[in-house]
Amino acid sequence: MTGEPFVEVHRLSRTFALPALRPPGGGRPVPRHLQAVDDVSFSLARGQALGLVGESGCGKTTLAHILARLADPTAGGLVFDGRDLAAVPAARFARDPARRRIQMVFQDATEALNPRDTVLEAIAGPIRLLVPGLRGREVAERAAATAARVNLPPELMTRFPHQLSGGQRARVGIARAIGVEPELLILDEPTSALDVSIQAVVLKLLDRLRRESALTYVFVSHDLNVVRMLCDRVMVMYLGRLIEEGPVEAVFRNPRHPYTAALIDAIPRLGARGAARERLAGEPRSPVNPSPTVCRLVGRCAHEQARCRAAMPPLGPEGAGHRHACFFPLGRDEEPC
Numbered sequence: 001m002t003g004e005p006f007v008e009v010h011r012l013s014r015t016f017a018l019p020a021l022r023p024p025g026g027g028r029p030v031p032r033h034l035q036a037v038d039d040v041s042f043s044l045a046r047g048q049a050l051g052l053v054g055e056s057g058c059g060k061t062t063l064a065h066i067l068a069r070l071a072d073p074t075a076g077g078l079v080f081d082g083r084d085l086a087a088v089p090a091a092r093f094a095r096d097p098a099r100r101r102i103q104m105v106f107q108d109a110t111e112a113l114n115p116r117d118t119v120l121e122a123i124a125g126p127i128r129l130l131v132p133g134l135r136g137r138e139v140a141e142r143a144a145a146t147a148a149r150v151n152l153p154p155e156l157m158t159r160f161p162h163q164l165s166g167g168q169r170a171r172v173g174i175a176r177a178i179g180v181e182p183e184l185l186i187l188d189e190p191t192s193a194l195d196v197s198i199q200a201v202v203l204k205l206l207d208r209l210r211r212e213s214a215l216t217y218v219f220v221s222h223d224l225n226v227v228r229m230l231c232d233r234v235m236v237m238y239l240g241r242l243i244e245e246g247p248v249e250a251v252f253r254n255p256r257h258p259y260t261a262a263l264i265d266a267i268p269r270l271g272a273r274g275a276a277r278e279r280l281a282g283e284p285r286s287p288v289n290p291s292p293t294v295c296r297l298v299g300r301c302a303h304e305q306a307r308c309r310a311a312m313p314p315l316g317p318e319g320a321g322h323r324h325a326c327f328f329p330l331g332r333d334e335e336p337c
């Protein structure tokens with residue numbers, strides 16, 4: 001890899017304040033916070049597709065919204081193409097020149113679309129707002145061309161969202177994001193609301209768009225197969241922490257963190273990494289006021305030892321292509337990536 005990373009995330013965290021808890025026997029209320037994203041660092045090269053996986057509630061959407069600068073982190077840095085964007089509050093980012101360069105495809109296209117906008121208006125909206133100097137006709141032409149790129153036929157341009165199929169609505173959501181010619185696309189489970197057969201078609205489309213336009217993707221999914229198909233690298237999150245990160249094939253073939261191994265072993269077809277299937281016991285720990293000196297997987301992990309209850313394993317080794325956050329990792333060390 002040469003030069004500066006395209007996206008550099010440094011120790012990003014996001015907490016949500018919760019109402020303080022009054023102890024049953026009286027006494028001072030205990031302040032509480034929910035740790036949605038906890039000390040996450042990674043970098044991304046231009047043109048890469050990075051998958052972000054983990055169970056529901058592990059912080060994927062919160063991190064995606066911060067990366068798209070739709071939400072603010074409570075701590076940490078975010079450098080985009082050499083510029084520190086964490087310093088720009090989300091409320092101000094809507095008018096920032098970098099807004100056009102970073103776009104988001106939302107999980108539920110139906111919710112993201114205005115029911116009163118036709119398909120053409122929905123796609124034209126961001127173009128009108130974010131591409132300066134275009135005349136009305138040019139905006140409409142660009143919207144129509146974008147619709148064609150996502151295989152939306154011209155006769156749909158005057159339809160409203162409720163007159164579209166799920167797959168067509170997903171295409172409109174994608175067209176809204178790519179019509180302004182962004183460089184970084186954050187996709188939050190863009191196909192999870194669709195039937196499996198339609199999912200495959202939309203995923204193929206996303207793959208083609210990335211190659212055609214040299215886009216960089218952060219692709220959020222709870223489906224590991226999808227990430228394996230579409231992405232170069234993968235990050236695994238657990239209760240707000242980044243617990244493993246590396247090239248997709250290295251992570252799938254040789255997961256180092258027991259949680260990653262359990263996720264892979266739970267995939268029906270792929271889940272055959274030999275006899276040693278990894279299983280998780282019990283329930284996840286609470287994301288509220290989590291201990292900074294205990295591994296988040298304590299209580300569920302078959303490999304747990306006293307050290308795991310005394311310190312938080314850091315993500316490492318530093319500078320390696322495949323990193324994990326476990327004191328007692330599975331598998332063998334690989335060749336450097």
Ligand SMILES: Nc1ncnc2c1ncn2[C@@H]1O[C@H](COP(=O)(O)OP(=O)(O)O)[C@@H](O)[C@H]1O
Nearest residue numbers: 016034036055056057058059060061062063287
């Ligand atoms: N606005 C909010 N206020 C309080 N808690 C939130 C808020 N948004 C998300 N959370 C919590 O943050 C955690 C991460 O949520 P989210 O980022 O949506 O996870 P995922 O996308 O992986 O399912 C969850 O415990 C969720 O309940």
Ligand SMILES: [Mg+2]
Nearest residue numbers: 057060061062
């Ligand atoms: Mg989510």
